[in-house]
Amino acid sequence: VLGKPSQPPNASWPRSQNGSSAEADPAANLTFSSYYQHSSPVAAMFIVAYVLIFLLCMVGNALVCFTVLKNRHMRTVTNVFILNLAVSDLLVGIFCMPITLVDNLITGWPFDNTTCKMSGLVQGMSVSASVFTLVAIAMERFRCIVHPFREKLTVQQALVTIVVIWALALLIMCPSAVTLTVTRDEHHFMVDAHNRTYPLYSCWEAWPAQGMRRVYTTVLFSHIYLAPLALIVVMYACIARKLFKASGPARAGEEATTEGGRASRRRARVVHMLVMVALFFTLSWLPLWALLLLVDYGQLSEPQLHLVTVYAFPLAHWLAFFNSSANPVIYGYFNENFRRGFQAAFRAQLCPLQWGSHKEAYSERPSGLLRRRALTDVHRSDSGLPSESGPSSGARRPGRLPLRNGRVAHHGLTPERPGCSPMPLTTPAWDL
Incomplete structure (x- = not known):
């Protein structure tokens, strides 16, 4: 329906305007x-x-x-x-x-x-x-x-x-x-x-x-x-x-x-x-x-x-x-x-993410700022981190999560495995 002419394509050329076949030989x-x-x-x-x-x-x-x-x-x-x-x-x-x-x-x-x-x-x-x-x-x-x-x-x-x-x-x-x-x-x-x-x-x-x-x-x-x-x-x-x-x-x-x-x-x-x-x-x-x-x-x-x-x-x-x-x-x-x-997704076979563990993983911020352990408020976001759509999304409720070197830990993810490239397990606190 989204691409065919109203008459049979290619087969319509020998037909007359009203679609009927010619009556000649x-x-x-x-x-x-x-x-x-x-x-x-x-x-x-x-x-x-x-x-x-x-x-x-x-x-x-x-x-x-x-x-x-x-x-x-x-x-x-x-x-x-x-x-x-x-x-x-x-x-x-x-x-x-x-x-x-x-x-x-x-x-x-x-x-x-x-x-x-x-x-x-x-x-x-x-x-x-x-x-x-x-x-x-x-x-x-x-x-x-x-x-x-x-x-x-x-x-x-x-x-x-x-x-x-x-x-x-x-x-x-x-x-x-x-x-x-x-x-x-x-x-x-x-x-x-x-x-x-x-x-x-x-x-x-x-x-x-x-x-x-x-x-x-x-x-x-x-x-x-x-x-x-x-x-x-x-x-x-x-x-x-x-x-x-x-x-x-x-x-x-x-x-x-x-x-x-x-x-x-x-x-x-x-x-x-x-x-x-x-x-x-x-x-x-x-x-x-x-x-x-x-x-x-x-x-x-x-x-x-x-x-x-x-x-x-x-x-x-x-x-x-x-x-x-x-x-x-x-x-x-x-x-x-x-x-x-x-x-x-491209690393899923080599480094599968395992949900449900209670370990935390952090990544270093190159600038070396915020060396001390701190807390930051985390609220639901619109596009992936904790959702504002409701508790059915499985995300944590708004609260305070530990902050190290300017990054917030994702709870429920395993740390980097030996031989695997680093996984993006943390979110910059200044981007929340």
Whole structure:
């Protein structure tokens, strides 16, 4: 549904504007197309580009899942939603990227009817679940920051919300799954380099009328792109206004060093990361939606439709799929806890973290300051260390933890093992 023209791609060229076959002698209306849509250099470029984002998607999102599931202190409400985003991106990488690449290289549809339905359904559901999850994240941040005294969402409630999100995604994509089908064009054949001919099959949405496809595309665009992202913009604007007001009255640097100022900056960093995820999603999927609306409403000629199908759609699909690969990069860039989790994932086999012990590990601060043992207040944070989402995250309650050399110990972690590279077991006290 998110990439097929309203008529069978490639098989529509010998048909008239109303989609009916010509009534003349069938032999005089046969159409022959090259088996491959692109030359070897162009095809190689597409293959390399798709393989790169596929590997990045698999590795990056697998690391996100590993980091959130492995570390109990990472199981916050926001991170549970981020985990759901990673799962939907993995589904796109597994079920959609390889199939879409092959479909963009070969003139016809080389797979069966089940693959046609599954590919369209999984891609549509993943996109729907992603945008609905972005809305849920924005709403959760909105409640925590704009209305801090309201009851916080728990992890269990977040899991129920995720189930509802996937149910809505399945519901809205059911019409596409029903109408997607594989058909053969009796008057169109593919010819390979050895001059052998093959029948042409196409995977497309067989709507009873052209207008129904147009209405469905408009409904999808408004419900899983335009309206959700407009809601996200409004909520993040309110959050930014609230944070700006909270940091505004600071005087002579004194207020900025208070716990309230530090909490406000932590929230601002998390919101900055989430805004970047939503913005990148918006820009990545905009070209593909523009092409879908252009095909349905633009009344393109057959050469124009051929050009859009062969060149524009593969590029738009690549950009949309790139969004699924870039999210882990955004998390790692903006969030120190995800960076530490990604680093720990690569060392997990050699230096596994063991939770539940009561030893403490500290690291030295090179400057040599704060040599004396001290205590520092630790409060729940928004993005990984003790969560503000509730006690279900498994984190300790706010309290006082021992401070050595300017660093706060993480309780429940084993110290560095012999032969293992140092693990980030401490958090700088000045970063809390």
